Amino acid sequence: MVDVAFQRTAPAKATSARTSxxxxxxxxxxxxxxxxxxxxxxxxxxxxxxxxYAIHLATLNKAMTKFVGLGNFEFLxxxxxxxxxxxxxxxxxxxxxxxxxxxxxxxxxxxHNVPANKQRRWRGxxxxxxxIPPAMSTLAWLWLFDPSYSAFNYTLSxxxxxxxxxxxxAAWARFSVILVNVWYGAPFFMIxxxxxxxxxxxxxxxxxxxxxxxxxxxxxxVTLPMMRNIIAITTLFSLIVTxxxxxxxxxxxxxxxxxxxxxxxxxAFRVGIEGSDIPLGASVSLFMAPILAIAAIFxxxxxxxxxxxx
Amino acid sequence: xxxxxxDKAGPTRKVKYGSMSRDRAWALRWSYFFLILFAIFSLVxxxxxxxxxxxxxxxISAATNPWWVFHPTLSNYIELLTSNQFLRFFWNSAMVAxxxxxxxxxxxxxxxxALARMKFxxxxxxxxxxxxxxxxxxxxxxxxxxxxxxxxxxWTGIQLINRWYVLLFIYPTLTVPFCTWIMIGxxxxxxxxxxxxxxxxxxSWFQTLTRIFIPVALPGIIAATIFAFxxxxxxxxxxxxxxTSTDQLVLPVGIITTLIKGDVFNWGQIMTxxxxxxxxxxxxxxxxxxxxxxxxxxGATKG
Numbered sequence: 001m002v003d004v005a006f007q008r009t010a011p012a013k014a015t016s017a018r019t020s021x022x023x024x025x026x027x028x029x030x031x032x033x034x035x036x037x038x039x040x041x042x043x044x045x046x047x048x049x050x051x052x053y054a055i056h057l058a059t060l061n062k063a064m065t066k067f068v069g070l071g072n073f074e075f076l077x078x079x080x081x082x083x084x085x086x087x088x089x090x091x092x093x094x095x096x097x098x099x100x101x102x103x104x105x106x107x108x109x110x111x112h113n114v115p116a117n118k119q120r121r122w123r124g125x126x127x128x129x130x131x132i133p134p135a136m137s138t139l140a141w142l143w144l145f146d147p148s149y150s151a152f153n154y155t156l157s158x159x160x161x162x163x164x165x166x167x168x169x170a171a172w173a174r175f176s177v178i179l180v181n182v183w184y185g186a187p188f189f190m191i192x193x194x195x196x197x198x199x200x201x202x203x204x205x206x207x208x209x210x211x212x213x214x215x216x217x218x219x220x221x222v223t224l225p226m227m228r229n230i231i232a233i234t235t236l237f238s239l240i241v242t243x244x245x246x247x248x249x250x251x252x253x254x255x256x257x258x259x260x261x262x263x264x265x266x267x268a269f270r271v272g273i274e275g276s277d278i279p280l281g282a283s284v285s286l287f288m289a290p291i292l293a294i295a296a297i298f299x300x301x302x303x304x305x306x307x308x309x310x
Numbered sequence: 311x312x313x314x315x316x317d318k319a320g321p322t323r324k325v326k327y328g329s330m331s332r333d334r335a336w337a338l339r340w341s342y343f344f345l346i347l348f349a350i351f352s353l354v355x356x357x358x359x360x361x362x363x364x365x366x367x368x369x370i371s372a373a374t375n376p377w378w379v380f381h382p383t384l385s386n387y388i389e390l391l392t393s394n395q396f397l398r399f400f401w402n403s404a405m406v407a408x409x410x411x412x413x414x415x416x417x418x419x420x421x422x423x424a425l426a427r428m429k430f431x432x433x434x435x436x437x438x439x440x441x442x443x444x445x446x447x448x449x450x451x452x453x454x455x456x457x458x459x460x461x462x463x464x465w466t467g468i469q470l471i472n473r474w475y476v477l478l479f480i481y482p483t484l485t486v487p488f489c490t491w492i493m494i495g496x497x498x499x500x501x502x503x504x505x506x507x508x509x510x511x512x513x514s515w516f517q518t519l520t521r522i523f524i525p526v527a528l529p530g531i532i533a534a535t536i537f538a539f540x541x542x543x544x545x546x547x548x549x550x551x552x553x554t555s556t557d558q559l560v561l562p563v564g565i566i567t568t569l570i571k572g573d574v575f576n577w578g579q580i581m582t583x584x585x586x587x588x589x590x591x592x593x594x595x596x597x598x599x600x601x602x603x604x605x606x607x608x609g610a611t612k613g
Contacts, residue, residue, distance in 0.1 A: 028428050031515060035424035036436065038417045039490060046483045047443045050454035057454060107348050113341040124599060125349045128356060131595045131602070133544030135562035136584040140355035143362060143577050151358060151376040183351065191603055244447030247546045251566065265449030265547075272453045273551055282453045289450065296442050 057282040064279060072283040081259055081267075086287070089263040091174070093243040093291075096181040100242075101235055103182065104189020111190070112197045123194065130187040138251040141180045142167075145252070170260035173253050177261050180248050185241075189234055196230040197223070233302060236295050243291050264288050356588070362581040363387070370577055386582040396583065398557055399564035402474045403587075406560055407542040410481040414538040418486050419531065422493030423519050427505065437494055444487035452551050455480060459552065474558045480548050485538040492537070492605070496530030497523055533605030536598060540591050540605075561587045 061068045076082040111122050129137065144151050145166035153163045166176045204222045213221065224231075246265040249255065255262035255270060262270070264287055272281015362370065364382045374380060390396045424430075425437045459470045470476045500523060508518045524531065549563045556568055565583040569576055595602050 028515075029430040032424040032428035032430045032433070035420040035428075039421035039440065039486060040436070042417060042482055042486055043440060043443050046455070046480065047446055047451065047487075050451045050458060051446060053454040053458065054450065057457060103348075107345070110341040110345050110348075113337060114345070120599075122345055122349070126345075126352050127595075127599075127603070128592075129352050131540075131591050132356060132588040133540075133546070133562060133591065135544065135546040135566070136359075136588045137355050139565070139580055139584045140359045143575075143581060144355065144358055146575075146577075149370070149376065149577075154376050183355070187352070240445055240447065244449045246449045250546075250550075265447075268449065268453060269547075269551070273456065278453055278457055285450050285453055288447065292445055292447075292450075296445060299442070299445070300438065 054282045054286055057279050058286055060279045062277050062279060068279075072280050075280070076283060081262075082284075084259060085262050085264060085267045085284070088174070088261065089243065092178060092181070092245075092249075092261075092263050093239060096178045096185065096242050097235060097238050099178070099182045100185040100189050100238060101231070103186040104234075105193055105231075107186070107190045108193035108197055111194055123191070126190060127187045129183050130185070130191075134184055134247040135251060137184065138180055138248050141176070141183075142252055145176055167253050168257060170257055173257060173261045177249050177252055180252060181242060181245065184248065185238060188238065192230055192234045193227065196227040200226045229302070233299070236298055240292060240295050244288055356585075359581045359585045359588075362577055363585050365578055367576065367578055386578045387586075390579060390582050390586065395556060395568060396564070399559055399561045400586070402559065402564075403543060403561040406474060406477045406481065407539050409478050410485060410542040411535055411538045413478065413482050414485040414489050415531070415535060417482065418490040418493055418534065419524070420519070422490045422497055423523055425490070426494045426497035427523075428515075437491070440487045441491045443483075444491065448484065448545070448547050451483070452547055455548075456551055471552060472554050472558055474549075474553060474560065476552050477542075477545075477549060477560070480552070481542045481545060484541050484545065488541075489534040489538055492534055493527070493530055496527040500526050529601065529604070532598070533601045535605075536594055536602050537605035539594070540602075543591060 057064070058072055059067055059069055061071070107126060111119055111126070114122060143149075147165065147168060150163070150166060152166070156164065165172050167173045200223060204226070205218060208218050208222050243263075244265055245263065246269065249261055249263055249266045250269070253261045255266045259267075264284060268281045268285040271284055272278050275281070358377075361377065361379055363386050364379045364384070366381065366383050366385060369379075369381055421440075425433050425440075456471070459476060463469050463471060470479075504526065505518045505522050508522050513521065544562070545560075546562045549560045553559055553563065556564070559567065561583075565580060565587060569580045569583055
């Protein structure tokens, strides 16, 4: 109906040449094009173009005067720090996402268990980490981890646990960075899973209970299959965001001690902006692209699948 | 043989029937126990911000219990809120966030309207493409964008690096794709009969948008606005790269670069600044929790 109404002017176009431009503007597709033009310009100019420009930059020498082909990548592959960063990025992203997903899943179940009128309050409290800008909350963590005045170490000393070098020692620093990321990201999983849990029909659990399923079987055979889609998409999203994380690592450890917590984004910043080797920094940040491509394929598949269902 | 096993299973199951409600009660108790643990885990950092912000520097460096304030003072707040520099950061952040929200809405609402209702050549591809660009992270784009801005400065003489208003061009790349995406979802869920009725009554497309779509999809617009505000308020990487002078900084970068002087950490003021910086999103969250959650999660449920 709408289409007909909007296009009503189209056949009349030929009758008068003078008003044809005016009528063309009134046409639906022309109008739609102008409505989406700012969006297209923005995305093309400030997202797509820079993404390809990064590839171009990655092929230049440090002074950006000469084309060196894959020289920057060859240089990176020969450096131990680069492989360290690759390893750390993978450890960081995978560990953090697994723990976020697990904690989110468990907490969502607990929230789902309490009476409905109290769920809002718990949800409200548990989502606070995700509302505070990460740059601000990481400062609080940095202060909690302070080498000399750490409030955690003060508390742990009562249990006889010696002062822990939260950000001073490589292993502990990696742990701290992942801990803060899990703290920040788990609420997102919680809220997504909670919504998914509410959409699982109660009859399925009743049927499972009648068949004598225990709680584990109910989760494994009813909850998880019903939530499969939402788990997949949330994990994928989180994997992208975690892989590209900058704020938390930058503020908490700035990549230290001895580059032992650098991930792609922070190392690209160190090399490209602080070290003013823009081509090398661009090369480093391009290593985030493969994970994005994989995620994009999965998400595209999911969108087209949904399109068929609808 | 088989009858024997059935008999054996009988009594054990009977015991379980009676314990059903007791199981429920225990499950509830355990749920509360773990929820309290997780709530403590979630709330410790913000609470510790608050505790530290109420302490004087002397108390912070004293060897007393860090979890308690013995001599509460507002001196940190007074000092920051009367410091021109801090107010400047706050002002910059507020200006950037408000203008970016406006730009975002002006771009994404009409685009979403067009993509949701006016099917034209390539509209489905464009909608998907817009969503995919949301997945390109800021940490991939900051280096080429930095170089581009430097080149614009070299070619045209317009200095963009180290000006707070450069963020007005850059932040929409973070907000517009996602806002457009969620607005497409909201607009698509509006029944076609509504705009058909408007068209029959002689409304133009512009009137359909302003009189029908925007009022009906208002929850979605609020959610998208909150999302855009939160993202622009919290963004850290772009201002860190593009701005350096203290009068051009936004709040997160300002706190980190000015309150940390070398190795001297003035923790009382840092925590006060962080808390004040976290306040606007927290206040919005406290009053508009449902919209807030809708805005930040819609992409994943609809994607």
